[in-house]
Amino acid sequence: MSRTHQDHCTELEAELHRFAAVAASADPAAQVPTCPGWTVAKLLKHVGIAHRWAEHMVRNRSAEPVPPRQVPAGVPGDPADYPRWIADGGAALVDTLRTAPLDAPIWSWGGGHGAAFWSRRMLFETAVHRADAEFALGAEPRVEAAVAADGVDEFLGNLAAAGRSFTALADLDDTGTLHFHATDTDGGEWMVTAEPGGMSWTHGHGKGDVAVRGTASDLLLLLYGRVRPGDPRYQVFGDTGLLGRWLSKTSF
Known part of the structure; x- marks a missing residue:
């Protein structure tokens, strides 16, 4: 079944809840075996910044790539606060994606240029990194088959x-x-x-x-x-x- 932009927004929202739950139960200092050299804290920081960067690109209809370091991320000083920070950034991302006009051109590095590219891209960015966090917990990650x-x-x-x-x-x-x-x-x-x-x-x-x-x-x-x-x-x-x-x- 072909999935729409709104389908991807709904699936992203569900995936964000899963990610936040895993993040809340993980030791920030734990190593992530699927991302050599990364701790859980570094993984969570990466995901939180990625969400805010994508939200900025979509909200501003950016026609050119914006360096992530130019996007305010408000990274908490204490990694224990990362789960809430990720949840807040993810909610803002979904809200922006849901209301973005689909015909507005937005830069991307892959196939497609617009909000529909970014709802799908952020869904799988989040799902794969949720799997990374679960591997760090010793769990076996799963993504629903059709997704x-x-x-x-x-x-x-x-x-x-x-x-x-x-x-x-x-x-x-x-x-x-x-x-x-x-x-x-x-x-x-x-x-x-x-x-x-x-x-x-x-x-x-x-x-x-x-x-x-x-x-x-x-x-x-x-x-x-x-x-x-x-x-x-x-x-x-x-x-x-x-x-x-x-x-x-x-x-x-």
Whole structure:
């Protein structure tokens, strides 16, 4: 099912509540295994700043990128106050997104330019970092299947739109096809064609040089580099070297 801007706003609002709940239960000093060198406090600070930066971009209809450091963030001095700070910033972001005119051009680095890009982008920015915080707690994160499948679409679409400007992808000299198959949602199949310096993708079934099967949530976390393809939650067939090289260049 195609999701609208308002759908993404509603899903973002729900994801913000989940993130705030995880943040409130996490030790700010705990290490985040999926973000080497980061503590939970650094993760929460990053997310809170990202929300305020995106809200500023949308509210001001920014046609050019604004450096995040130029956006007042009001970061609390005590990391114990981060959960409330994140909740406040997230609420402001959702309010701004919901009332933004969809036809107003707003800068973005991926596919699409407008409020609809940012509601979707912030949904998955928040969901993946919520997963990071849960990994720090020793929990197993999950994203609802249909939402996660939309996240795979968003990831691949932005990656293809970035093309050769995505520095790591520009270094990839492989040519081959990758098939990702979600086992828990209809229509959750993607064919990716890797080519020197870029990639393309489409929905559908096909025979790839390598194929990966898993839940939509787990595929989303795989693409973001949060779980490795050798994890037993995945079934992998074919050229594992191609998969590893492609993931190493595209995960962020």
